[in-house]
Amino acid sequence: MMRRFDRLFEHSTRSLAQRTSRRSLLASLGQVLTGAALLPLLPIDRASRAHAASDSPASPESCDYWKYCAIDGFLCSCCGGTSSSCPPGTAASPIFWIGTCHNAADGRDYIVSYNDCCGKSGCSACDCNRNEGEKPIYRPSRNNDLNWCMANANVNYHCTVSVILGVAEK
């Protein structure tokens, strides 16, 4: 048994030594190292980064943007629309939920409506889930768990816009 193993390993070792050299090993290693060093210089699709949520609270593509305080959904500003207009091919829901958001820039509170944009499948970009002031589903006008596309001809939910309705009284 042990002799068979000895012969097997001796054969494979001699075969490898006949087919390769230290120079070829160094050449292959050099190719790998050079390729790894040059990889970051290759062109990539940096434009796709525009569809990622921004980290800046001042950006309408950030979940932390002030008027998104009661949002639950995909930001239309990341889906081909803006923070207050639906993307092409979708229609705003005539019914919506309401939030009250504080704008630190001017220190005032604003009443904001959140309208779903309906007619296409979910956008899936910039998924935000903030629920300030949300009420249970039996208070529907303050609840964001409903599919507010329910009153549209096409009830498929795509993304959500937010519209400032007015300044909130104290």
Added chain:
Amino acid sequence: MTRRARARQALLVQGKAAFLPVVCAALAGLAVVARASPAQDYMLYCMGCHGTQAQGVPGRIPPLAVSLALFMRSAEGRNYVLRVPGAANSALPDAQLAAVLNWLAASYGAPGEPAPAPFTAAEVTSVRHTPLADVQARRREVLHALAASGAAPAAQY
């Protein structure tokens, strides 16, 4: 619940749209500063379903514009609008509910009709706490009576 979950439940909910709350009435523009409390209460508690102009959604959400003032013409109509789910179950206290309804009737009244008598907090208190068992059946009865004596709201809700 997230939007992904909500999108999945879309088909489950759509058939229930007609049962969403039925309450208030209108607002004179989208980007308006809410200076009057009834206007703000309408925004916060009613507008989500009844719309920025109290127009409702045809075939799904009853309008409050014009309709509310017409209901307020008769004792049965007044009783009805205070007992529909959106009014009976509203988070608004009786006095604020009366104020919102009166503001709606004044802002989105029925053209050519005399202004209806406003609701009082006492009237709201005495009626709203007995919800309707069958809203649609009661609506048909009230509309039938109103139509016999003059203008009546739309019947398709």
